[in-house]
Amino acid sequence: MKWFVPLAGVFILIIGFFTFTMFGDHFNNFAQAYAEDDLVENAVQKAGEDPRVREVVGEIMPVDKMAVLNGEVRYSxxxxxxxxxxxxxxxxTSAMMDVAAERAGEQWKYHKIDVRIKNPPEKKQTIRVLAVSE
Structure with missing residues (x-):
């Protein structure tokens, strides 16, 4: 029972850290993106349909949910x-995919999908899959 009070205090500090810092915002963004399967899956499907992406990257494998946690996510x-x-x-090869989208009802409307290839260095390039001019 002696361990309960210090453990509860540490738990409260951790909750406060996540709630009142920018780290909490980042955590919430990742959690939301992790939960929104169609956001990533539809962007990957669109990228996979691009002939240049298929030529350079090949067939895109299904994206593991952990890939979202290894990237960057900003909601606004x-x-x-x-x-x-x-x-x-x-x-x-592998690549990074940059996506900008906004919610239109229950669907996502994509404004930008770029696929960036870094390695091997001789194939370094950015393939613009989708760009909507404003």
Whole structure:
């Protein structure tokens, strides 16, 4: 029982840290993106349909939910807009995919999908899959 009070205090400090710091915001963004399967899956599908992406990256493998946690996610406009970067793996190489989208009802409307290839260095490039001019 002597351990309960210090353990409860540490738990309260951790909760406060997540609640009142920017780290808490980042954690919430990742958690929301992790829960929104269609956001990532639809972007990957669109990228996988691009002939240049297929040529350079190959067939894109299904994205593991953990890929979202290895990337970057920023929600805005009351969580109705998102900018994210996630790692994708293809049959030929891996790449980073940058996505900008906004919620339109229950669906996501994509404004930007870029696939960035870094390795090997001789194939370094950015493939613009989708760009909506404003």
């Amino acid at each position: 406009e009351d969580n109705n807009a998102v900018e994210m970067t996630i790692k994708i793996n293809g049959t030929k």
